[in-house]
Amino acid sequence: MAVSVPAPPLAARLRSLLFVPGDRPDRMEKAALLDADALILDLEDSVTLAAKPVARTAVAAFLAAPRRQLLFVRINPLDSGLAEADLAAVLDTKPDGIVLPKAEGGASLAALDQHLSGETMILPIATETPAAVFALGSYGGVTPRLCGLTWGAEDLPAAIGASTSREEDGSYTAPYQLARSLTLFGAHTAGVPAIETVYPDFRDLDGLAAYTARGRRDGFTGMMAIHPSQVPVINAAFSPSADEIARAQAIIDLFAANPGAGALSLDGKMIDAPHLKAAKAILARA
Numbered sequence: 180m181a182v183s184v185p186a187p188p189l190a191a192r193l194r195s196l197l198f199v200p201g202d203r204p205d206r207m208e209k210a211a212l213l214d215a216d217a218l219i220l221d222l223e224d225s226v227t228l229a230a231k232p233v234a235r236t237a238v239a240a241f242l243a244a245p246r247r248q249l250l251f252v253r254i255n256p257l258d259s260g261l262a263e264a265d266l267a268a269v270l271d272t273k274p275d276g277i278v279l280p281k282a283e284g285g286a287s288l289a290a291l292d293q294h295l296s297g298e299t300m301i302l303p304i305a306t307e308t309p310a311a312v313f314a315l316g317s318y319g320g321v322t323p324r325l326c327g328l329t330w331g332a333e334d335l336p337a338a339i340g341a342s343t344s345r346e347e348d349g350s351y352t353a354p355y356q357l358a359r360s361l362t363l364f365g366a367h368t369a370g371v372p373a374i375e376t377v378y379p380d381f382r383d384l385d386g387l388a389a390y391t392a393r394g395r396r397d398g399f400t401g402m403m404a405i406h407p408s409q410v411p412v413i414n415a416a417f418s419p420s421a422d423e424i425a426r427a428q429a430i431i432d433l434f435a436a437n438p439g440a441g442a443l444s445l446d447g448k449m450i451d452a453p454h455l456k457a458a459k460a461i462l463a464r465a
Contacts, residue, residue, distance in 0.1 A: 192216055192464075193327060193372055193401040194417040195410045196251065196302075200225040201234035207241045215410045217249035219403070222265050223256075223280050231261065235268035242272035251302060253278035257290055266294050276300035276326060281307045281334070284314025285321040292322040300326035302374070305365065306358040307334035315361040319369035328366035329374035329403060330358055349386070363398050375399040381406035391416030400464065419465045427458035427465075 197215040199207050201222045210218050220241065226234045242250055252274045255261035258281075266277075275298075279291055282303035291301055301324045305311055312335075318325055332344040332355050344355040351359065359376070366373035375394040378387045387409055391402060395416055402413045419427070433443055434455050442451040 193249070193374060195402065195404055195413040196374065197404045197407065197410055198225065198253075198377070201238045201252075202226050202230045204237045204241065207237070210407065211247065213407055213410050214414060215248060215404065215407075216401070216414075217251055217275070219251045219253050219278050220274075221253045222261075223253050231255075231264075235265060239268050239272050242269060242274055249275040251276040251278050251300075253280060256281040257287060270295070270299070273297060274299060276302055279303045281311065283308060283311045285317035285319075286314075288318055288321045288325060292324055295324060300324050302327050302329060304329055304331050305362055306330040306332075308338055309335070311335075312358055312361060315365035316368055318365060318371075325369060325371050327372040327374045327401070328362055328369065330362035330376050332358070332376055349380075367398065372400045373398060375402035377403045377405045378409065379405065381409055384408065384412055387412050388416065417464070419461045423461055424465050427461040430454055430458040431462070 193216050195215045196217040196219050197210055197213065198219045198221050199210045201207075201220050202225075207218070207220065220238045222231060222234050222238065238252055242252075252265070252269050254265035254269075254277055257279070277291065277295070277299060279287060279301055282288065282305050284305075288301060288303060295301070301322070303318065303325075305315055305318070305328050315328075318328060332351060335355070335358060336342070336344045341352075341354070344351055346352055363373045375391070378390050380386060391413055394402060399417075401417050404410055404413055430445060430450055433445055433450070434440065437443055442449055444450070
């Protein structure tokens with residue numbers, strides 16, 4: 180008899196998070212028809228300083244309408260002098276989450292948490308400054324609003340004077356491999372999903388598929404997107420296959436039938452507690 184697994188919290192369903200410029204209501208309306216698990220309505224990098232007041236108004240109006248996806252808002256950095264106006268404009272319309280750019284560990288998380296109420300979640304972008312890299316282990320236990328941890332490979336090289344974060348073949352150079360890895364471990368230390376950063380070449384869907392496969396292999400459970408065409412590829416990559424679901428259920432059923440066992444054999448291979456934990460996680464994502 181199959182053993183049921185409790186439904187995961189909303190954050191556990193964050194496979195695809197699509198950025199949409201906050202000053203483009205037309206794009207927000209189109210994005211609302213897509214199968215992205217969440218939209219990130221952007222008030223930061225994709226919006227010029229002059230356009231930010233218009234963007235705040237447009238984002239607030241979009242948030243006030245009925246929604247079928249999780250809606251996050253990327254505000255400007257806390258020390259930019261713009262974040263307070265961003266939050267004042269959108270919080271009354273109850274975004275599902277706030278994306279915090281240039282986060283620098285638990286202190287940044289706590290500072291934003293003071294401004295929020297209700298069930299609004301926080302998703303920090305955790306590697307955009309040199310100081311941020313040293314704080315990646317400090318996000319746990321600060322606030323239950325933390326719903327994940329993600330990273331970026333664009334702001335950090337600019338902050339340290341590097342010419343690029345990538346090799347000629349598109350792979351990350353050593354410093355940014357380190358930032359990615361520390362984000363992955365920081366997220367899991369805090370007990371929240373690790374969200375992979377964007378893949379900039381939105382025309383290269385084969386490259387994106389390979390990138391998402393590596394991300395899932397390494398322990399990421401979702402990814403941010405910059406173009407609608409990327410959403411189906413990302414969703415497919417971070418959704419368990421039918422074979423994975425069937426094997427996970429078989430592992431759970433086997434342990435349920437042998438409640439005193441610490442290790443068992445399935446299909447000629449030894450399985451133990453880590454396999455059971457992984458199986459439960461797969462069914463939760465399914």
